[in-house]
Amino acid sequence: MDHALDITLTVNGTQVSRRVAPRQHLVDFLRDELGLTGSHVGCEHGVCGACTLRVDGEIVRGCLMLAVQANGCRVETIEGLSDSKELAPLQKAFHERNALQCGFCTPGMLMAAQDLVRQGNKVSRNQIRAHISGNYCRCTGYQAIVDAIEEVLRTEVIHGKG
Amino acid sequence: MGKAELPLHAPGTQLDRGYIGQSVPRPNLQRLLQGRGAFIDDLRFPRLAHVAFFRSPYAHARIKRLDFSKALKQPGIIGVFDGRAVAEYCTPWVAVLAHLKGIKSPPQHAIAIERACSQGEACAAVVAESRSQAEDAVGLIEAEWEELPVVVDMEEALQGKTLVHEDFDDNVCFRRELDTEGAAAAFERADVVVEDTFHFGRHTGVCLEGRAILADYNAGEHSLTVYHATQAPHMMQDIFSRHLNIPEANVRVITKDVGGSFGIKVHVYPDEMATAALSVMLRRPVKFVADRLESFLSDIHCREHRVRVRLACTKSGEILAFDLDDLTAIGPYSVYPRTSGIEGNQVVNLTGGPYRHREYRARLNVVFTNKNVTCQYRAVGHPIAVALTEGIVDLAAQKLGMDPAEFRRRNLIADDAYPYTFPSGIKFEKLSHHQCLEKLLAVMNYRELRAEQERLRNKNIYRGIGLAAMIEVTNPSPAFYGVGGARISAQDGATLRLEPTGMVTVMCSVTEQGQGTEAIFAQIAASAVGVSLEKIRVITGDTGVTPYGGGTWASRGAGIGGEAVLQAGRALRANILEVAAAILTLDRQELDVQRNQVINLLTGEVKLALAELGRVAYFRPDTLPLEFQSELTVTRHYTPRQYGFTFTNGIQASLVEVDADTGFVRLLGHWCVEDSGTVINPMLADEQLRGGIVQGIGAALYEECLYDPDGQLLNGNMADYLVPMAAEMPDIVCAHVETPTRQSQLGAKGVGEAGTAGAPAAVMNAINDALAPLGGARVTRMPFTPERILDGIARARSRA
Numbered sequence: 022m023d024h025a026l027d028i029t030l031t032v033n034g035t036q037v038s039r040r041v042a043p044r045q046h047l048v049d050f051l052r053d054e055l056g057l058t059g060s061h062v063g064c065e066h067g068v069c070g071a072c073t074l075r076v077d078g079e080i081v082r083g084c085l086m087l088a089v090q091a092n093g094c095r096v097e098t099i100e101g102l103s104d105s106k107e108l109a110p111l112q113k114a115f116h117e118r119n120a121l122q123c124g125f126c127t128p129g130m131l132m133a134a135q136d137l138v139r140q141g142n143k144v145s146r147n148q149i150r151a152h153i154s155g156n157y158c159r160c161t162g163y164q165a166i167v168d169a170i171e172e173v174l175r176t177e178v179i180h181g182k183g
Numbered sequence: 184m185g186k187a188e189l190p191l192h193a194p195g196t197q198l199d200r201g202y203i204g205q206s207v208p209r210p211n212l213q214r215l216l217q218g219r220g221a222f223i224d225d226l227r228f229p230r231l232a233h234v235a236f237f238r239s240p241y242a243h244a245r246i247k248r249l250d251f252s253k254a255l256k257q258p259g260i261i262g263v264f265d266g267r268a269v270a271e272y273c274t275p276w277v278a279v280l281a282h283l284k285g286i287k288s289p290p291q292h293a294i295a296i297e298r299a300c301s302q303g304e305a306c307a308a309v310v311a312e313s314r315s316q317a318e319d320a321v322g323l324i325e326a327e328w329e330e331l332p333v334v335v336d337m338e339e340a341l342q343g344k345t346l347v348h349e350d351f352d353d354n355v356c357f358r359r360e361l362d363t364e365g366a367a368a369a370f371e372r373a374d375v376v377v378e379d380t381f382h383f384g385r386h387t388g389v390c391l392e393g394r395a396i397l398a399d400y401n402a403g404e405h406s407l408t409v410y411h412a413t414q415a416p417h418m419m420q421d422i423f424s425r426h427l428n429i430p431e432a433n434v435r436v437i438t439k440d441v442g443g444s445f446g447i448k449v450h451v452y453p454d455e456m457a458t459a460a461l462s463v464m465l466r467r468p469v470k471f472v473a474d475r476l477e478s479f480l481s482d483i484h485c486r487e488h489r490v491r492v493r494l495a496c497t498k499s500g501e502i503l504a505f506d507l508d509d510l511t512a513i514g515p516y517s518v519y520p521r522t523s524g525i526e527g528n529q530v531v532n533l534t535g536g537p538y539r540h541r542e543y544r545a546r547l548n549v550v551f552t553n554k555n556v557t558c559q560y561r562a563v564g565h566p567i568a569v570a571l572t573e574g575i576v577d578l579a580a581q582k583l584g585m586d587p588a589e590f591r592r593r594n595l596i597a598d599d600a601y602p603y604t605f606p607s608g609i610k611f612e613k614l615s616h617h618q619c620l621e622k623l624l625a626v627m628n629y630r631e632l633r634a635e636q637e638r639l640r641n642k643n644i645y646r647g648i649g650l651a652a653m654i655e656v657t658n659p660s661p662a663f664y665g666v667g668g669a670r671i672s673a674q675d676g677a678t679l680r681l682e683p684t685g686m687v688t689v690m691c692s693v694t695e696q697g698q699g700t701e702a703i704f705a706q707i708a709a710s711a712v713g714v715s716l717e718k719i720r721v722i723t724g725d726t727g728v729t730p731y732g733g734g735t736w737a738s739r740g741a742g743i744g745g746e747a748v749l750q751a752g753r754a755l756r757a758n759i760l761e762v763a764a765a766i767l768t769l770d771r772q773e774l775d776v777q778r779n780q781v782i783n784l785l786t787g788e789v790k791l792a793l794a795e796l797g798r799v800a801y802f803r804p805d806t807l808p809l810e811f812q813s814e815l816t817v818t819r820h821y822t823p824r825q826y827g828f829t830f831t832n833g834i835q836a837s838l839v840e841v842d843a844d845t846g847f848v849r850l851l852g853h854w855c856v857e858d859s860g861t862v863i864n865p866m867l868a869d870e871q872l873r874g875g876i877v878q879g880i881g882a883a884l885y886e887e888c889l890y891d892p893d894g895q896l897l898n899g900n901m902a903d904y905l906v907p908m909a910a911e912m913p914d915i916v917c918a919h920v921e922t923p924t925r926q927s928q929l930g931a932k933g934v935g936e937a938g939t940a941g942a943p944a945a946v947m948n949a950i951n952d953a954l955a956p957l958g959g960a961r962v963t964r965m966p967f968t969p970e971r972i973l974d975g976i977a978r979a980r981s982r983a
Contacts, residue, residue, distance in 0.1 A: 061218075066475065099217065116212050117208050121212065123443045125220075127216060151910050154908045157389075159443045159445070160874045161870060162870075164912070164915055165873070
């Protein structure tokens with residue numbers, strides 16, 4: 022830890038300071054240092070999307086960003102967006118349509134889906150499929166996930182929340 | 184689950200009919216939706232040590248020397264161990280089964296001792312305070328190797344000029360021949376004989392969660408608690424006990440959330456056994472989670488078959504016989520304890536399965552190579568058997584100029600022909616091929632699609648429609664593994680307990696890996712006892728808690744575990760009525776349990792809430808007659824025994840468009856009609872089909888573990904090994920025919936593997952149907968990459 026660096030960042034609204042190894046990935050920092058195990062590690066090379074997080078409002082791969090790069094940033098995880106209820110409509114739709122089986126991809130999938138919901142545009146099923154095409158799910162075959170996101174988007178657009 | 188905003192039942196659910204057949208959302212999903220699950224890597228333990236493995240860079244090499252001195256000096260290192268050190272604590276295993284006559288495999292150690300037989304085989308273990316420290320030290324192990332000749336190609340393996348194991352005379356792990364004796368004559372008298380050779384790429388499961396184990400040895404008790412991402416906790420309890428020499432009663436296997444398994448997590452892996460041994464050696468908890476590269480190298484692979492198949496039929500389109508010759512390569516070891524002979528054996532058992540021919544000849548060779556091991560992955564053998572059958576059936580129909588649907592209609596076993604014994608010896612209780620075919624053609628609007636296909640061909644748009652009828656092994660009896668000597672339970676058990684509050688706790692030996700086991704058990708238990716769904720809590724995946732049983736594999740959870748839950752639920756209801764009769768001093772025949780209450784059966788009058796019954800039974804039994812003892816915990820077990828397997832059947836269709844210039848395949852639609860007996864939860868059954876179909880599409884179009892001639896895996900990462908992603912997948916229409924099995928009261932058969940069984944064949948046939956106008960171009964080597972499709976088109980053009 023000779024080259025350890027001090028970082029301070031906001032995670033789910035709470036400021037945290039830690040001394041971290043420069044090589045530590047942001048997702049490992051969240052999991053191992055903060056105990057926020059909801060962001061999952063699936064491939065560690067940026068393909069599967071299981072570690073999708075929100076940093077300063079943009080979704081990123083927690084395995085492609087170093088913890089030190091998040092110094093001064095605002096990081097939001099599945100736990101934070103669950104507690105704030107921001108994800109509640111998607112979580113409800115995923116639940117009702119069984120848009121998850123093992124649940125390992127689900128936090129990342131919800132983070133990616135919420136990014137689309139926040140854009141507030143009317144989109145087609147194919148556009149939904151394209152938006153989540155960086156998130157791997159081995160269980161569902163994706164259709165139920167697309168259904169769930171489509172339903173939330175429809176409701177959000179109708180209610181003008183977008 | 185919290186006081187959820189979520190409904191406990193889907194819109195339209197009718198509670199008065201019980202929950203069976205209702206699309207009830209899974210009650211246990213909240214934690215997964217909030218990122219608050221308990222996957223192995225989420226668990227936090229004091230003094231937890233982490234292991235990383237030093238893996239062979241060679242496909243075949245003798246370990247001449249391992250030098251750990253630099254590794255041992257690294258910060259955080261607890262220990263570095265070679266194969267001999269670990270073997271002191273963990274005995275080797277040999278994966279054979281008595282009913283697979285002649286199968287052989289050499290002893291396999293947790294850590295290779297003298298020789299690595301495939302790239303990625305663990306040759307040393309480094310234990311450290313963190314995973315990164317362990318990995319750093321792995322990089323500092325110095326090894327001296329003597330490279331040995333490698334066998335990579337399975338045809339060469341069969342010839343046996345170079346041996347994978349010097350102790351054997353050849354590279355054949357298992358061989359099987361089957362002949363109904365009339366096959367040769369049938370081929371002679373046939374009007375039409377068609378033949379083709381199909382190749383199935385080696386692929387793997389790619390569970391999003393890597394294999395994971397956390398073993399915690401307590402030296403004070405000589406006990407081992409293993410948190411294990413496994414499908415078969417009791418099987419693993421037995422194996423840890425026997426190979427680590429710890430009494431079985433001192434071994435507890437706990438399976439919490441599992442991030443996908445699909446058969447990958449039902450086998451014994453050397454690195455996982457080593458992890459358990461290291462916990463014993465170090466007297467502290469040790470964790471191993473396979474990273475993505477390790478997963479590609481060391482999770483079981485599957486398939487890799489080359490099969491020549493022939494079909495004989497009359498000119499009127501009656502199939503007379505099938506003949507097949509299957510060669511499959513399994514890597515250097517048969518995988519423990521299920522063996523690697525099963526997949527090929529299933530190909531022999533199942534090929535031709537939906538059809539009514541009486542003659543059959545098959546030959547199977549299962550050979551050793553110096554690639555990673557293969558074993559049972561979702562649908563085991565079925566994708567190959569179905570693709571062979573349906574591929575050659577389509578070729579026969581094409582040769583006869585007959586519509587593929589009509590050709591199948593003429594040859595599928597009649598729906599009134601059951602019970603039926605197929606020429607390979609397997610027995611069908613009751614199938615519904617014709618109902619499924621007709622339903623499929625209606626649901627997909629087959630005729631219209633054919634007409635559209637014809638119209639588009641005139642515009643040089645090449646669409647294809649592929650059909651794939653199938654049979655599937657589900658609810659296996661002890662004939663699958665037990666008779667061969669494997670300590671794998673075909674039986675499952677369920678314990679139901681009425682709690683003092685009127686809640687019902689269900690404990691079942693079948694595990695949950697996301698398929699919805701716990702949800703359907705809740706539905707069955709609530710219906711059987713007479714309570715509403717929110718009164719049920721289900722516990723699975725703990726050998727210290729649940730009854731003994733087999734777990735999750737071979738599409739058995741609903742049919743076997745579900746029946747045990749049903750039987751236990753009915754028994755509990757009867758016992759509840761005994762208690763109610765004692766409390767109320769009424770005849771129990773007058774009483775029933777409905778909606779969490781004891782009621783008068785005739786008048787419907789509410790007599791007693793279950794919460795009140797529980798209070799009296801547990802806290803005031805002094806008020807009950809002296810001779811009366813309430814029994815509000817019951818256990819029941821179930822094993823299917825009348826048939827070796829409870830076969831299901833179904834049929835799939837795929838609609839594709841092939842770009843003749845680029846070779847790209849676009850999936851436009853996919854349909855599946857499945858008969859899995861009683862459907863307990865239609866939504867979950869459909870989702871099993873859809874997920875399975877997409878895995879089958881992966882095998883058909885994208886997935887292949889590519890090796891170079893030295894046995895090096897070329898694409899062991901998710902950028903180079905392609906998996907189905909959302910953008911390329913079609914919407915999938917599912918429909919059901921319900922023919923309940925009469926072996927059980929529940930009537931459920933399995934549904935988890937049907938999608939994967941039939942999808943590759945349907946996609947293959949659709950592609951070849953699309954290519955047909957292009958000079959009869961044809962592809963038979965999965966996965967059907969654009970390159971292979973363009974090759975197929977080029978070959979056809981050069982023939983023309």
